[in-house]
Amino acid sequence: MAVSFKETLKTKDFIVTAEAAPVKGSNVSKMIEDIELLKDKVDALNVTDNQSSVMRYPSLGTCLLVKEHGGEPVLQITCRDRNRLAIQADLLFAYSRGIDNVLCLTGDSIDVGDHKEAKPVFDLDSVQLIHLVHIMNSGKDLVGNELDGAVDFCVGASATPSSDPLEPQLVKVGKKLDGGISFIQTQAVYDFDELRSFVKVIRGMDSKVKILAGIVPVVGARMAAYMNENVPGIFVPQYLIDELSQTPKGKGVSKGIEIAARMIKQIKEEKICDGVHIMFIGRESRIPEILEGAGLL
Numbered sequence: 001m002a003v004s005f006k007e008t009l010k011t012k013d014f015i016v017t018a019e020a021a022p023v024k025g026s027n028v029s030k031m032i033e034d035i036e037l038l039k040d041k042v043d044a045l046n047v048t049d050n051q052s053s054v055m056r057y058p059s060l061g062t063c064l065l066v067k068e069h070g071g072e073p074v075l076q077i078t079c080r081d082r083n084r085l086a087i088q089a090d091l092l093f094a095y096s097r098g099i100d101n102v103l104c105l106t107g108d109s110i111d112v113g114d115h116k117e118a119k120p121v122f123d124l125d126s127v128q129l130i131h132l133v134h135i136m137n138s139g140k141d142l143v144g145n146e147l148d149g150a151v152d153f154c155v156g157a158s159a160t161p162s163s164d165p166l167e168p169q170l171v172k173v174g175k176k177l178d179g180g181i182s183f184i185q186t187q188a189v190y191d192f193d194e195l196r197s198f199v200k201v202i203r204g205m206d207s208k209v210k211i212l213a214g215i216v217p218v219v220g221a222r223m224a225a226y227m228n229e230n231v232p233g234i235f236v237p238q239y240l241i242d243e244l245s246q247t248p249k250g251k252g253v254s255k256g257i258e259i260a261a262r263m264i265k266q267i268k269e270e271k272i273c274d275g276v277h278i279m280f281i282g283r284e285s286r287i288p289e290i291l292e293g294a295g296l297l
Helices: 005-011 029-038 059-068 084-096 126-137 167-179 192-205 221-230 238-245 252-269 284-293
Strands: 015-020 044-047 073-078 101-105 154-159 183-188 210-215 275-278
Touching: 005 154, 015 029, 015 210, 015 284, 029 059, 029 284, 044 059, 059 073, 059 084, 073 084, 084 126, 101 126, 126 154, 126 167, 154 167, 167 192, 183 192, 192 210, 192 252, 210 252, 221 238, 238 252, 252 275, 252 284
Parallel strands: 015 044, 015 275, 044 073, 073 101, 101 154, 154 183, 183 210, 210 275
Antiparallel strands: none
16 A cells, blocks of 8 residues: 655655656556556656646546555646636545645646647636645635535645746745645756755755655757757756767667666765656656666665
8 A cells, every 4th residue: 555645755765756647538558557667666656737738638537547556646736727616626526535645736828738729717826726725624615615524635836946037936936835835846957056056945944845856857969958948947957968969879768767867866865855756758667767777776
């Protein structure tokens, strides 16, 4: 039986989570394979919610699969696709089925996804969503009605250590901390000096919150250059781009795995933060190789 993520955050020195990306369709066999492969190798599986505004199988449905197959799920909820009524209803359903971890996100813009004519909701933002969850944890709904059966969610949020400028990001993270979160999952990080600086500031705000560094394996120099140019808040240092550019043809994925494992090992050995969150979308089956290379298996 999976250990609760809330307990893991309290007791484990180095926490490892992985991202589980729902499929685009109703065939869940690949997701089940990934869940079975990873459930005993990571502390929790964090399930995306229409990531990048692309319609997929729901986060809630995938979390149920994780639970059914013996894993520990983290439900992602974005404010983009549903209003406060639907969010509260989803949270009640999730908790009644044993899903008690939630990552609160505002959500990507509709413009970047595959349904550009969809109407964005954004009834709440991520900070307001954190407050909503805690109100429900207290046994009431958002307008003060008593719940017949309270909830007790472990609440997390995201952050971007490589934001430029960083100050607005820190202000927002401060609001999330004030709202009450147990863990922070960062966007992809590659510059450890930036990560150290970010962690130091956060520790000054809240010494107890757990910080998990986002690890996205880069599988080629072109991918790294694209990320630098097109993905806000992500910066792949030149020395990594040079290393990737010297990789023999056909070996990019292996090199990306090697670099990711090296980064995780350094984060753990130097105690830069409390753990890592691995995002290898579409290649979840290769995550055990990263863990093995990092000395975590």
